[in-house]
Amino acid sequence: xLIDKDTVKHIAKLARISLDxxxxxxxxxxxxxxxxxxxxxxELNTEKTVPLTSIINASLRSRKDEVSDxxxxxxxxxxxxxxxEEFFVVPKVIE
Amino acid sequence: MSNISDFTLTKLVAGIKKKDFTSQEVTESFIxxxxxxxxxxxxITQCFDKAINTAKNFDKKKDYKGLLAGVPIAVKDLFCTxxxxxxxxxxxxxxxxxxxxxxxxxxxxxxxxxxxxxLNCDEFAMGSSNETSFFGNVTNPFGDKLVPxxxxxxxxxxxxxxxxxxxxxxxxxxxxxxxxxxxxxxxLKPTYGRCSRWGIVAFASSLDQAGPMTKNVEDxxxxxxAMSGYDSKDSTSVDRKVDNYSSKLTEKVKGLKIGxxxxxxxxxxxxxxxxxxxxxxxxxxxxxxxxxxxxLPHTKYALPTYYIVAPAEASSNLARYDGVKYGHRSKGNNLxxxxxxxxxxGFGDEVKRRILIGTYVLSSGYxxxxxxKAQKVRQLIKNDFDKAFNDIDAILTPSTPSxxxxxxxxxxxxxxxxxxxxxxxxxxxxxxxxxxVPAGYDKNDLPLGLQLIGKAFDEQTILNLSLAIEKRAxxxxxxxxxxx
Numbered sequence: 001x002l003i004d005k006d007t008v009k010h011i012a013k014l015a016r017i018s019l020d021x022x023x024x025x026x027x028x029x030x031x032x033x034x035x036x037x038x039x040x041x042x043e044l045n046t047e048k049t050v051p052l053t054s055i056i057n058a059s060l061r062s063r064k065d066e067v068s069d070x071x072x073x074x075x076x077x078x079x080x081x082x083x084x085e086e087f088f089v090v091p092k093v094i095e
Numbered sequence: 096m097s098n099i100s101d102f103t104l105t106k107l108v109a110g111i112k113k114k115d116f117t118s119q120e121v122t123e124s125f126i127x128x129x130x131x132x133x134x135x136x137x138x139i140t141q142c143f144d145k146a147i148n149t150a151k152n153f154d155k156k157k158d159y160k161g162l163l164a165g166v167p168i169a170v171k172d173l174f175c176t177x178x179x180x181x182x183x184x185x186x187x188x189x190x191x192x193x194x195x196x197x198x199x200x201x202x203x204x205x206x207x208x209x210x211x212x213x214l215n216c217d218e219f220a221m222g223s224s225n226e227t228s229f230f231g232n233v234t235n236p237f238g239d240k241l242v243p244x245x246x247x248x249x250x251x252x253x254x255x256x257x258x259x260x261x262x263x264x265x266x267x268x269x270x271x272x273x274x275x276x277x278x279x280x281x282x283l284k285p286t287y288g289r290c291s292r293w294g295i296v297a298f299a300s301s302l303d304q305a306g307p308m309t310k311n312v313e314d315x316x317x318x319x320x321a322m323s324g325y326d327s328k329d330s331t332s333v334d335r336k337v338d339n340y341s342s343k344l345t346e347k348v349k350g351l352k353i354g355x356x357x358x359x360x361x362x363x364x365x366x367x368x369x370x371x372x373x374x375x376x377x378x379x380x381x382x383x384x385x386x387x388x389x390x391l392p393h394t395k396y397a398l399p400t401y402y403i404v405a406p407a408e409a410s411s412n413l414a415r416y417d418g419v420k421y422g423h424r425s426k427g428n429n430l431x432x433x434x435x436x437x438x439x440x441g442f443g444d445e446v447k448r449r450i451l452i453g454t455y456v457l458s459s460g461y462x463x464x465x466x467x468k469a470q471k472v473r474q475l476i477k478n479d480f481d482k483a484f485n486d487i488d489a490i491l492t493p494s495t496p497s498x499x500x501x502x503x504x505x506x507x508x509x510x511x512x513x514x515x516x517x518x519x520x521x522x523x524x525x526x527x528x529x530x531x532v533p534a535g536y537d538k539n540d541l542p543l544g545l546q547l548i549g550k551a552f553d554e555q556t557i558l559n560l561s562l563a564i565e566k567r568a569x570x571x572x573x574x575x576x577x578x579x
């Protein structure tokens with residue numbers, strides 16, 4: 001197994017996804033077979049290859065440094081599962 | 096007169112302009128066929144009442160200027176639509192109602208079209224069979240229990256079953272072309288940067304591109320023209336004039352050089368696919384094109400590269416779904432528990448797999464071995480295409496290694512599912528335009544498509560070549576509406 005159960009638990013924690021034992025088992029199997037498939041790239045010697053950074057041959061445009069506050073606070077808050085006047089509400093972080 | 100919903104997009108636009116029928120009649124016809132299509136499960140959200148009202152207003156105003164004047168269009172539920180629920184096929188966005196409109200849908204509405212509804216797709220566009228949607232599988236109109244392909248499966252089925260005149264989808268590794276091939280429809284992935292990605296739910300930002308899905312090549316040219324263009328809100332959209340694809344569309348392709356890449360003749364490829372490819376070569380020879388054998392030596396590394404790059408970008412993009420700003424929220428005793436429960440309940444299995452792969456390849460100590468390695472191989476794949484295009488104008492390949500398969504066949508084996516995209520993924524990695532055009536049937540009467548790959552921003556040439564194939568293949572969808 002390329003990705004054992006402890007590794008699954010570790011990356012699930014990084015990705016903030018909770019998993020039960022059964023899911024961890026299945027994912028260890030699935031992710032290992034995917035990583036095995038990916039290992040094919042090791043056949044290639046890429047020591048001297050420059051990695052691709054952008055697929056389009058154009059430099060990014062710059063825009064004027066202007067404030068573009070469109071006064072959309074209410075729109076941004078509209079879909080929040082829990083809000084209080086002008087704030088997103090989350091479970092208490094500081095005791 | 097045959098049923099209005101059988102008509103192509105081009106005929107509908109012309110018919111409305113000539114007053115052969117009204118926008119309201121057109122809209123009612125598609126609503127009627129859509130209402131009878133529940134078995135196909137193509138719609139997530141229907142906007143029929145509003146569409147009728149818009150059509151009535153259109154008929155009063157009689158403004159025929161736009162390219163799509165008076166024609167309703169249903170779109171993949173990955174495009175944000177103002178005040179209309181946008182789910183990306185996910186539970187985590189089941190209640191999300193955008194307060195803004197994506198640029199490409201806005202472009203369609205500016206050309207006189209209006210929204211008919213939102214079409215089912217794989218969750219966050221991750222899938223090749225439309226079996227990962229929170230809103231259930233989509234059925235291919237070519238057979239009960241058959242997948243329509245994915246991720247734009249609802250879109251492909253809706254066009255094939257005459258539920259919408261045309262549609263737009265998105266393509267990250269084949270999500271327009273593969274379902275088009277599985278349903279006997281035309282689907283085009285434009286050059287990266289041709290269409291704005293603003294307001295599209297992001298999957299893998301360096302690969303995602305929106306494109307048209309239609310009944311024929313003529314419609315495809317028209318819809319591409321309507322949706323394309325530079326957008327200051329997407330820094331990767333390219334400021335380059337949009338061609339008049341429709342008026343320049345021609346089947347005169349004499350003298351064009353077509354590359355046939357030997358690496359696309361893969362092991363265990365069904366004989367029928369090989370035969371279809373040969374027939375495609377004959378069609379283009381008949382049209383006066385010159386066939387050249389070419390080599391794209393890094394083709395076999397495209398899928399492994401894709402399954403590093405796409406999940407890495409997805410794991411970053413999907414970090415935003417945390418139960419705070421929008422979408423589903425689960426309970427938790429503290430902030431971290433709330434995040435973990437929200438994401439565990441909100442995402443389906445395939446999305447979790449890809450987030451975890453992406454997190455793994457980007458995690459401390461693995462970045463160089465995986466992500467950096469993949470970006471290097473991606474450069475080699477792009478170099479293959481650059482080199483090939485020095486001598487040729489386009490490349491012809493099959494669109495998919497098989498016809499549509501049965502639901503459940505590949506669901507439990509992620510790698511065998513990924514292999515479906517073997518012919519489409521390299522094109523996304525290289526940022527090139529490609530189209531799937533239906534070219535024949537297999538022994539079970541299931542449609543098969545051919546893929547044409549073009550130079551960057553040369554959508555016109557692949558549209559023209561597709562038209563030459565379409566005229567010669569004389570492909571017709573012959574379906575009884577068994578689902579209604």
